[in-house]
Amino acid sequence: MRRSALPVCLLLVGCGASSAGEAVRTAPPVPVPVPVPKLVLDLGFSGGQALAVLSDAPCEVRPVQDPIIDAPPVDPTCEVVGAALRPGHRAVASFRAGRRGIRLAVGTRRIKIPDSALDEPRAFWSPDARRLIVESEGWRGGVVFSAATGRRLRTITSGTGYLGRQPFSPDGKRVVTGDKRGLVITAVADGRRKRVALPAGAERPSWSPVGERVAAASGRVVAWADLTSGAVRTAPVVALEVAWSPDGRAIATYGYRADGQWAVSVIDADSGTVTEVHRFPEGAERGELAWAPDGSRLAFQVAEPL
Secondary structure (H helix, E strand, O other): OOOOOOOEEEEEEEOOEOOOOOEOOOOOOOEEEEEEOOOEEEEEEEOOEEEEEEOOOOOEEEEOOOOOOEOOOOOOOOEEEEEEEOOOOOOEEEEEEEOOEEEEEEOOEEEEOOOOOOOOEEEEEOOOOOEEEEEEOOOOEEEEEEOOOOOEEEEEEOOOOOOOOOOEOOOOOEEEEEEOOEEEEEEOOOOOEEEEEOOOOOEEEEEOOOOOEEEEEEOOEEEEEEOOOOOEEEEOOEEEEEEEOOOOOEEEEEEEOOOOOEEEEEEEOOOOOEEEEEEEOOOOEEEEEEEOOOOOEEEEEEEOOO
């Protein structure tokens, strides 16, 4: 999905909690819009504070509700064309287009991206920030790199055009991808693969931060599978992206409704209950779902049509 340069806003969605710490989603939370004047490349949280990576040369890491800008070193020969915020940190892995093609910048290190990468590459960190997987629009698969050395660790093939928001297992040792038959789990160390069948296939699968569950868009439903028991559950949501809450109890999605409008929804992974938290006008852009570490807030990007 190619992003446009429309104005964007961020919405922080409060999700209350009971005294036992269990998420309460009996009523739709109220979104709080935060205007942002530039294109958002990624969203995340650090220490409970929502952060946005804004497009510029160089890109900026800006607290969503704070005007202070924390920018990485300037590289005037490169244009930033994509970025990934390190989990729980202000550090950024950024894609830079220069005279020698597109390279991934991690600190002072520059990593050459596969020749098949197109003009809008994306990267995702492992939860422990030791590895990165890189993909690009129209390129079916990804390459896992060591964040410390830049060394290629494994090429992962996929039957779908995009990786999910959380492709790594909690320990960073496996990657989930999807194809027309369902989920494909690949071990980074030796390339061994395991399949989990889903009747309508799997798009943008994401791994739960807790345990052995994976969720994915699957036809006209969101499906989540327990990799230990093999049990699969579904909810009637047509989604383009899914993101697990930090405690693994909820799945945030964005996708479209039967009336043609788009919406962000939250699915209770235990009951299957779906709560719609925000609806977009037809044609609006959206994305970059990110949960606060305590699961109390959800940030996502909205670009309203002008």
